[in-house]
Amino acid sequence: xxxxxxxxxxxxxxxxxxxxxxxxxxxxxxxxxxxxxxxxxxxxxxxxxxxxxxxxxxxxxxxxxxxxxxxxxxxxxxxxxxxxxxxxxxxxxxxxxxxxxxxxxxxxxxxxxxxxxxxxxxxxxxxxxxxxxxxxxxxxxxxxxxxxxxxxxxxxxxxxxxxxxxxxxxxxxxxxxxxxxxxxxxxxxxxxxxxxxxxxxxxxxxxxxxxxxxxxxxxxxxxxxxxxxxxxxxxxxxxxxxxxxxxxxxxxxxxxxxxxxxxxxxxxxxxxxxxxxxxxxxxxxxxxxxxxxxxxxxxxxxxxxxxxxxxxxxxxxxxxxxxxxxxxxxxxxxxxxxxxxxxxxxxxxxxxxxxxxxxxxx
Numbered sequence: 001x002x003x004x005x006x007x008x009x010x011x012x013x014x015x016x017x018x019x020x021x022x023x024x025x026x027x028x029x030x031x032x033x034x035x036x037x038x039x040x041x042x043x044x045x046x047x048x049x050x051x052x053x054x055x056x057x058x059x060x061x062x063x064x065x066x067x068x069x070x071x072x073x074x075x076x077x078x079x080x081x082x083x084x085x086x087x088x089x090x091x092x093x094x095x096x097x098x099x100x101x102x103x104x105x106x107x108x109x110x111x112x113x114x115x116x117x118x119x120x121x122x123x124x125x126x127x128x129x130x131x132x133x134x135x136x137x138x139x140x141x142x143x144x145x146x147x148x149x150x151x152x153x154x155x156x157x158x159x160x161x162x163x164x165x166x167x168x169x170x171x172x173x174x175x176x177x178x179x180x181x182x183x184x185x186x187x188x189x190x191x192x193x194x195x196x197x198x199x200x201x202x203x204x205x206x207x208x209x210x211x212x213x214x215x216x217x218x219x220x221x222x223x224x225x226x227x228x229x230x231x232x233x234x235x236x237x238x239x240x241x242x243x244x245x246x247x248x249x250x251x252x253x254x255x256x257x258x259x260x261x262x263x264x265x266x267x268x269x270x271x272x273x274x275x276x277x278x279x280x281x282x283x284x285x286x287x288x289x290x291x292x293x294x295x296x297x298x299x300x301x302x303x304x305x306x307x308x309x310x311x312x313x314x315x316x317x318x319x320x321x322x323x324x325x326x327x328x329x330x331x332x333x334x335x336x337x338x339x340x341x342x343x344x345x346x347x348x349x350x351x352x353x354x355x356x357x358x359x360x361x362x
Contacts, residue, residue: 006359012355021278027041030258052344064356071126079123090103111342113158117311125304129299134175161330166315166332226329230325236249237272239273241267241270259339263337266337278337286309316335319332319334319335
């Protein structure tokens with residue numbers, strides 16, 4: 001009798017816990033802001049719930065597919081073409097917050113760079129599954145480097161350095177699991193570091209963020225404001241927090257309290273215990289994701305699982321590090337929890353892929 005397919009229950013439960021926490025904390029962090037700016041304390045909550053519904057439906061749909069059907073070249077190259085077209089199109093639209101990152105239809109918006117993460121995971125899982133000689137420079141590494149450079153270059157033009165870095169980290173993780181020689185990853189790092197240095201020193205606001213990261217108190221009302229307010233929020237929570245809905249920093253002190261800095265609100269309102277619970281949940285997600293990677297039934301499934309696990313784990317690690325003052329301020333949302341429709345949709349689509357592969361592990 002055929003084995004009944006069941007996704008990883010621990011992984012699925014972890015995702016549900018993160019989503020539930022995200023809805024609760026989003027409302028707590030955004031209610032006052034939404035009431036003052038949008039006329040209703042529920043405005044951002046309803047938008048997020050709409051995307052959450054779409055994301056969960058997409059996750060369940062992907063979960064019930066046979067992942068091997070995604071190996072079809074027509075589907076993969078069509079997705080690449082669409083996302084590249086969107087990345088180019090967004091550069092010609094009116095900017096928002098001095099960046100060309102969103103396609104907008106009324107109250108809804110779509111961020112193509114988020115879709116790029118998932119499309120690159122699909123492509124490289126397909127590409128490396130077909131290339132048995134992973135370390136062959138002309139036929140494998142060079143074409144891969146060209147595609148990564150195109151995607152990263154378009155994202156940098158938006159500009160969005162954080163997502164560009166994530167694309168590089170995700171790709172590097174996939175190639176590492178695929179068996180690429182470490183010296184090639186070292187060559188990549190040697191190439192990326194000077195480029196990254198130039199991208200920072202040539203842009204005044206990025207230099208200001210680095211200076212604020214190193215010495216935030218030198219400009220507490222300017223470039224160091226967001227980091228200082230984040231640290232105040234986290235520090236004021238103590239062990240048990242000031243109580244749900246009772247945080248003060250979200251009251252127009254901490255910018256992006258409902259988005260990239262929602263973990264600071266969690267730290268203030270739920271304290272060290274609540275913040276530690278979030279870290280533990282992401283740790284469980286990473287553990288179960290790596291378990292799927294280790295036990296995946298074939299190369300394509302292993303690389304898919306690697307890409308999704310890397311995407312969510314790296315993104316969570318970067319966000320938490322920024323909020324805690326361990327990295328310079330950067331607009332990277334916290335997966336499952338931060339406000340942001342496209343990010344949530346892509347995260348849940350990726351999770352659906354990971355849960356799908358988990359059905360086939362031993």
